[in-house]
Amino acid sequence: MCQADDAGGAGEGRDEDRVGAMFSALLEDSAEDLYENAPCGYLSTLMDGTIAKINGTLLGWLGIGREELVGRRRFSDLLTVGGRMYYETHIGPMLTMHGEAGGLALELKAADGTRLPVMATSRVKTGADGSAQLIRITLFDARDRRAYERELLRARQESEADRDRARQLASTLQRTLLPPSLMTVPGMEVAAYYHPASVDEVGGDFYDLFPLTGDSWGFFLGDVSGKGAEAAVVTSLARYTLRSAAVYNPEPVKVLDNLNTVLQQQYRGGEIRFCTVVYGCLVPDDTGCAITLVSGGHPPAIVVRADGTTQFLHTHGGMLVGAIPDARFTEITAHLGPGDTLLLYSDGLTEARPVGGSSERYSEEELLDHLAASAAHGASEVIASLTELLTGFGDGVEDDTALLALSIPLPRDGDS
Amino acid sequence: MSTRFSTTTSAVPAGLVLALVGELDSSTAPAAQEAIRRLTLRAGDRLIVDLARLEFCDSSGIAALIAARSLAGRAGATIALAAVPRHLGKVLGLLGLADLFTTLPNADHT
Known part of the structure; x- marks a missing residue:
């Protein structure tokens, strides 16, 4: 090592000179x-935007000769119409006020009509007396960046489309779990309402009305x-099991026994899946209709x-x-006479948190009082009144809500 | 690991005490289910599920309690819920499940 140093001492000095000369040659006209x-x-540019000096790189991008620009055109003439407006309404005032403006995305108009996206930064050069003399502008080629942004935008649009498809x-799927329209029962008025808590997920509420005999x-x-999907599988299973079980043996307790067995078999060994449900059978008679109801852990019908x-039907x-x-x-059994309405509801309604209220959830008792005070008569009016109540809760409704009402219309004046 | 929910299992002369602590919902229920699966109950044991420090319980929590009941049933053991929070008691009643569980004022009661 030492030897090498000694031997190379003089040579090293010469090398240093050469490198120094090379750098200074490079730097001299740099x-x-x-x-x-x-x-x-x-x-x-001058303060009015007139181009005073421009470099070769930019002239190359624009494909315009220096003599056409210097002293003749303004910087904003090089921009697209949108860019020109942006320059005049934002960049110009910003330069006047703050002496600089950066991070500006602009588009240059080249001689051949192509547009060149650039990122611009600019600063005002002041003289010794502090007066503004020139505006210096640096422009970076932003074609890659713009392509990247377009890619981001495309990815975002694609994910939005995916989300729309998922919502669709x-x-x-939600529609397949609910009847497209309720069947009409002779001599009765029926109405239903479904409020999904989320547009992204299938809810877990279901209802139906169908002829038995x-x-x-x-x-x-x-x-x-x-x-979500897991619940939807159970919802679908429950709905179709109830319908087919009812046709097989219409006795309400047997219908729920059957559903209980099916759900047990389906999920034996796996995660327990269960539902609460009110199942009923109605038989129209001369004075209205007779109702038999059976409940599986569901809030009481009203x-x-x-x-x-x-009143509750516990x-x-x-x-x-x-x-x-x-x-x-x-x-349990009940009878509906003219003007009476039976209401079935899911706990999305009775568990809602009223907006502006305390954190207390809306209770079944409050629902009972609301209906007594509402003076709503008949299935449609009851559903309309509750729909209004739910709308008032706004985001307070955290769960899906299903409502089904059945009523015997009062005889019209002409009928009596 | 969530700190919102935890379980502890302890052996007592009569059997096992499983304490469910914190918020029991769909995100923490798997931990409760796992703790239940790990219980080793013998015929004649009593499983006490201590709910004294349970702060929240939704339908997935109810599912866990039902799972604990069926596990005890399969083992020939009995199950009791200790210190049932008032709201949960009401929900169990509404769901028609109140009769399925013996309840105790607290887990020390044997």
Whole structure:
């Protein structure tokens, strides 16, 4: 090592000289050369924007000769119409106020008509007395960046399209879980409402009304635990099982027994899937209709009588459906006369948090009072009144809400 | 790991005490289900699920309680819920499940 140092001592000195000379040769004309051929565009303008100096790189981008620009054109003449407006309304005032403006995305108009996206920064050069003399502008070629942004935008549009497709799918699936329109029962008025808590996910509420025999009808309203695709599978299973079980044996307790068995079999060993449901059977008679109801862990149905009084139809002891093998369900009967309305609802309504209210959830008792105070008569009016109530809750409705109302219309004046 | 929810299992002379602590919802229910699967119950044991420090319980929590009940049933053991929060008691009643569980004022009660 030492030897090498000694031997190379004189030579090293010569090498240093050579490198130094090489650098200074490179550096000597560098200011002008760097300005002219820098990897970015430079130009200086007078305070009114008239181009005073412009570098070769920028002239190359524009495809315009120096003599056409210097002293003849303004910087804004090089921009697209949008860029010109932006320059005059934002950049100009910013330069006047702050002496600089940066991070500006502009588009240059080249002689051949092509547009060149650039990122611009500019600064005002002041004289010794502090007066503004020139505006110096640096322009960076932003074609790559613009392409990147376009790519981002395209990816975003694509993901938005995907989300729209998912929403479309969710709403299509949702429709298959609800009847497209309720069947009409002779001599009765029926109305229903469904409020999905989320547009992205399929909800877990379901209802239906369907003919059993010539003179009786089955109906149900239920709520599956959970949300999304998993819940939708159970919702679909519950809905079709209830319909087919009812045709096989219309006795309401048997219908829920059957659903309980099916849900148990389906999810044996896996995650327990269950639902709450009210199932009913109605038989129109001379004075209205007779109703048999059975509940599986569902909030109690409500009857709004013709005189405006309201009452719960409690089905004590009815268990959650699908949770345990030997679930018990109890049956109750009721009668609807002219002007009476039966309402089934899911807990999205009674668990909603009223807007502006406390964190207390809306209770079944409050619902009963609301209906008594509303003076709503008949299925359509009851549903309309509750729809309005739900709309008032706004974002307070965290769960899906399903409503189904059945009523016996009052005889019209002409009929009596 | 979520700190919102935890479980502890302890052996007592009568069987096991499983304490569910914190918020039991769809995101923490798998941890509760796992703790339930790990329980080793023998015939005649009593499983006490201590709910004294359970702050929240939704339908996935109810599912976990039902899973614990069926596990105890399969093992020939019995199950009891200790210190059931008022709201949960009301929900169990509404769901028709109140009769499925013996309840105790607290987990020390044996």
